Structures are given as structure tokens and as C-alpha cells.
Amino acid sequence: MTTVMDLSNALAGAVERASGAVLAVHGRPRLPSTGVRWRAGLVVTANHTVEADREVTLTGPDGRTLSAQVAGRDPRLDIAVLRTDAESAPAADVADDGELRIGHLVLAVGAGPRASAGIVSALDVGGGRQASGEIVAVDLTLYPGFSGGPLVDVRGRVVGITTSGASRHLQCAVRASAVSRLVDHVVQGGRIPRAYLGVGTQAVVLPDALRDRLHLAQRTAVIAVNVKPDSPAAAAGLIIGDVIVSVAGHAIAEPEDLMAVLRPDRVGRAVTLSILRGGEPRDLEVIVGERPQRA
Amino acid sequence: MSVLSAPEASPPHLAWIAERLRQVTVEIHTEAGGGAGILWAADLVVTNAHVARDLWARVGLADDRHVEARLVIADRRADLALLRMPRSGAPPAELADSDALRVGALVVALGHPLGLRRTLTAGVVHALAPARPGGRRWIHADVRLAPGNSGGPLADTAGRVVGINTMIAGGLALAIPINDVRRFVASAAAGAT
Numbered sequence: 001m002t003t004v005m006d007l008s009n010a011l012a013g014a015v016e017r018a019s020g021a022v023l024a025v026h027g028r029p030r031l032p033s034t035g036v037r038w039r040a041g042l043v044v045t046a047n048h049t050v051e052a053d054r055e056v057t058l059t060g061p062d063g064r065t066l067s068a069q070v071a072g073r074d075p076r077l078d079i080a081v082l083r084t085d086a087e088s089a090p091a092a093d094v095a096d097d098g099e100l101r102i103g104h105l106v107l108a109v110g111a112g113p114r115a116s117a118g119i120v121s122a123l124d125v126g127g128g129r130q131a132s133g134e135i136v137a138v139d140l141t142l143y144p145g146f147s148g149g150p151l152v153d154v155r156g157r158v159v160g161i162t163t164s165g166a167s168r169h170l171q172c173a174v175r176a177s178a179v180s181r182l183v184d185h186v187v188q189g190g191r192i193p194r195a196y197l198g199v200g201t202q203a204v205v206l207p208d209a210l211r212d213r214l215h216l217a218q219r220t221a222v223i224a225v226n227v228k229p230d231s232p233a234a235a236a237g238l239i240i241g242d243v244i245v246s247v248a249g250h251a252i253a254e255p256e257d258l259m260a261v262l263r264p265d266r267v268g269r270a271v272t273l274s275i276l277r278g279g280e281p282r283d284l285e286v287i288v289g290e291r292p293q294r295a
Numbered sequence: 296m297s298v299l300s301a302p303e304a305s306p307p308h309l310a311w312i313a314e315r316l317r318q319v320t321v322e323i324h325t326e327a328g329g330g331a332g333i334l335w336a337a338d339l340v341v342t343n344a345h346v347a348r349d350l351w352a353r354v355g356l357a358d359d360r361h362v363e364a365r366l367v368i369a370d371r372r373a374d375l376a377l378l379r380m381p382r383s384g385a386p387p388a389e390l391a392d393s394d395a396l397r398v399g400a401l402v403v404a405l406g407h408p409l410g411l412r413r414t415l416t417a418g419v420v421h422a423l424a425p426a427r428p429g430g431r432r433w434i435h436a437d438v439r440l441a442p443g444n445s446g447g448p449l450a451d452t453a454g455r456v457v458g459i460n461t462m463i464a465g466g467l468a469l470a471i472p473i474n475d476v477r478r479f480v481a482s483a484a485a486g487a488t
Contacts, residue, residue, distance in 0.1 A: 003452075004308070004309060004312070004401065004452040005451075005452045005453055007401065007452070008400045008401035008451065008452040009400070011399040011400060011401060011419060012397035012398065012399040012400040012420070013397075013399075014399060015397070015398045015399030016397065016398075016399070019398075107399055107419070109399075112398075112422050112424060113398045113399075113422070114398065114421050114422040114424075114435070115398045115399045115419055115420065115421055115422070115437070116418075116419065116421055116437040117399070117401075117418065117419040117437065140437075141437060141466065143421070143437075143465065143466070143467070144465070
């Protein structure tokens with residue numbers, strides 16, 4: 001029979017199991033954040049907690065200090081992947097986050113260990129606009145320094161990375177599957193590629209008559225105010241004044257939506273830009289480029 | 296708190312634990328203010344020193360009786376105080392071993408937040424660490440407290456007291472581990488004889 005004491009023990013056990021792969025990340029002044037050893041020699045944390053051009057050190061559960069370098073960043077999901085000396089310490093037990101359901105009991109774990117508990121409150125933050133299907137919202141308190149730490153299920157398996165940087169209003173976690181994709185980029189290519197079109201945009205309101213004629217649900221789209229020469233957008237024939245309505249089938253209502261569509265795995269691939277030029281719809285094929293890396 | 300829904304379905308219910316804790320949580324009123332306390336023995340109540348600031352206090356029991364209690368000893372540094380009152384028939388609190396407490400474990404707090412008598416809040420153990428470097432170890436709990444919780448019990452899911460709720464810091468409940476309280480009461484008793 002399951003008693004409330006069994007549940008309490010399960011939660012404490014989950015924290016204990018998860019905290020073996022949890023480190024303190026010193027990548028900004030004063031408040032350290034939290035990181036998770038995802039694979040041997042690779043630690044995941046929240047991008048906003050690791051400043052550029054800064055020496056990063058990690059403190060493991062055993063109190064030992066390790067040095068680390070930033071191997072890749074994805075500001076879109078607020079994830080940074082750090083490279084550190086491969087040691088024998090265990091990597092996190094990463095779970096299939098496809099089993100996550102709204103209402104599931106989850107814990108956020110910080111270095112220390114520290115913990116807070118709550119439930120999954122939404123599975124798709126932003127409703128397809130912001131990083132569709134990659135961020136879940138959780139009803140728990142992310143205490144100072146928790147960002148970059150694991151979101152764990154009642155068995156102590158990592159289902160995501162918590163961050164206070166993904167949304168201004170919600171407590172969020174990036175799904176483990178999305179994090180693993182970023183880590184895969186680092187393992188295979190040594191970095192996380194940043195997708196690049198070379199277009200500067202701002203939002204514009206679509207006239208009702210135009211929306212009716214073209215059967216568009218969205219009220220706004222983005223207009224190209226700057227097209228970089230020799231960029232993927234220029235090569236595809238995009239010109240200033242073109243209104244981008246959708247990219248690869250995703251509606252673009254604001255410049256942020258364009259950022260959300262430009263996932264690292266789209267680099268080198270063709271996407272269809274649905275645009276309006278002079279009020280007439282047309283499609284442009286763009287090969288997504290890669291933004292030159294900084295740090 | 297959101298973690299309540301799952302435990303509510305499995306016996307023993309948190310409601311049952313709450314009822315047990317209500318019996319051992321007292322109200323403390325002094326001229327200087329008040330708070331909560333824990334029925335330690337038939338005639339002894341333990342609370343925070345910042346709750347029992349006068350020599351005499353009025354203690355409200357779970358059966359709505361009020362009795363006069365006298366301060367036996369207070370340790371302002373440890374923020375603990377021991378009060379003696381006429382023997383009450385109520386069974387005293389059951390105590391847990393706070394050294395065995397683990398981060399992530401479910402805990403409940405009972406007290407009188409903002410004057411709401413014998414109110415339960417629930418959450419998990421957040422950390423077992425000093426509040427500042429080099430200080431003594433506190434139980435940090437992700438449990439909502441308010442003024443009026445001071446001196447009241449933080450308990451495990453068997454209804455055994457693991458700590459005394461003492462402070463709120465950064466939204467967290469800070470409780471003195473019950474093993475520290477045991478030592479305080481033992482030394483107070485040794486000093487009294």
C-alpha cells in the first residue's frame with residue numbers, strides 16, 4: 001500500500017539520485033547557478049547564468065572544483081553546454097519527457113542539494129509561438145541559483161532543465177529531449193550552430209481585407225526592414241518591404257516568432273518563406289545559413 | 296500548495312496528520328505579542344524565544360481551554376524558550392529524528408499565520424544548511440509561512456515534529472531542527488534541578 005510517507009521518501013530519494021549529477025556553476029558574479037552533467041565531460045546549464053568571455057568553474061557534489069569552457073549556446077532556449085574534463089562521475093539519468101503530463105509531480109533541484117516541488121502546469125508554453133513543444137511550465141518556485149538545474153520526476157530522472165530566463169512570467173523548464181538535441185550538436189560538430197537568415201524585421205498589422213482575401217488567421221506579420229547583402233535571405237531574393245507571413249508552415253506574427261523557428265537543426269536546410277510583396281502572396285525558398293560564432 | 300493533491304488520495308491522509316498536529320500545537324499570547332508553540336510534555340510547551348518574551352504567557356490549547364504558563368528558560372541566541380503550565384490531558388507531540396531528514400521530503404507546518412488558528416501548509420524540505428556561511432544548520436522548507444507560525448511545528452508525513460518554524464527568509468521557512476530543541480530542553484531540565 002502506498003502511504004503519504006512512501007511518497008515523501010520517494011521525493012527525497014529522487015532528489016538524492018538526481019543530485020549526484022548536479023553541479024554549482026560559477027559563470028557570473030556573486031550568485032552561482034546550477035548545472036547538470038548530461039554526458040561525460042559535458043555539463044548543461046542556463047545560458048543567461050554564464051557570462052561571455054568569463055572563466056567558468058564548476059563545483060561538484062563532492063566539493064571538488066573543475067574548470068569548464070562554453071562549448072555552445074542556444075539563447076533561444078536559454079541553454080548553454082559547457083565542456084569540462086571527462087571524469088568518472090555519473091551523468092544524469094535522462095528520461096523520456098514524452099511521458100510528461102499536466103499535473104505530474106516534479107521537483108526542481110539546485111546545487112547543495114536544494115529542492116522545491118510542484119506540478120507540471122503546461123506542456124507547450126507559448127502555444128507554438130515561442131520554441132514550440134520545447135518548453136514546459138511548472139508550478140513550483142525556482143529559488144535564486146536554481147536556473148540550469150534539473151527538473152526531475154518522482155523517480156529522480158531528469159525530464160528538463162529549469163530556467164527563470166525563458167519566460168518573464170512563468171517558471172519554465174526546457175524539455176530533456178530539446179536539451180539532448182543541443183548536446184548532440186556539440187558532440188557531433190563541437191558547437192551549437194546558430195541559424196541565420198540575414199533579415200531584420202519588425203511587426204506590421206495586416207489589413208482585414210487582405211487577411212480575408214488570403215484566409216490568414218494571424219493579425220500581424222513581420223516586414224523586412226533590412227536584408228544583409230550576401231545573406232541567405234538576399235540569395236533567396238527577399239527584398240526590403242517584403243512581409244513575411246510564415247516560415248516552414250509556422251505563422252510569424254512578431255520578430256520573436258522568426259527566432260523561434262530558426263532552430264539549430266535547420267542550418268543548411270531549405271525552408272519556405274511565405275511572403276507578401278505588393279499585397280500578393282508568393283513563396284521563397286531559403287537555405288538557412290549559420291551565424292558566425294562568437295564565444 | 297500543489298503537492299497536496301497526490302497525498303490526499305493515499306492513506307494516512309494529510310488531513311489525519313493535520314488533526315494529530317492540531318492537538319499538539321498551542322497558541323501563545325503575551326503582552327508583547329504571540330505565536331505558536333508545541334506541546335512537549337503534559338506540562339511543558341516549547342516555542343521561540345521571540346514568541347515568549349514575557350515571564351507569563353496565556354496558552355491556548357486545542358480544546359479551546361486557555362491556561363497560564365510561566366517561562367522556565369529562554370535562550371535568545373538559539374531563539375528557543377520553555378514554558379511550564381498546569382498539566383493538560385492532551386498527549387504531547389511525537390518527535391522525529393531531524394538528522395534523518397532528507398532534501399525533497401514532504402513536510403507540513405502548523406501554526407496561526409496572520410491569526411488563522413491551527414492552519415496547515417505543506418511543501419518539501421528545500422535544503423539542510425546554515426542560513427549563512429559558518430552558522431548553525433537550519434531546515435529550509437519550501438513551505439509558506441506567515442507571522443503567527445513562529446514557534447509552531449514543522450512535521451513529517453507521519454505527523455512527527457522535525458523542527459520549530461522560526462523565520463521566513465527569501466520565501467522559505469527556516470526551522471530549528473528538533474534534535475537541537477531536544478538538547479535545549481535537556482540542558483534546561485538539567486539546569487532546573
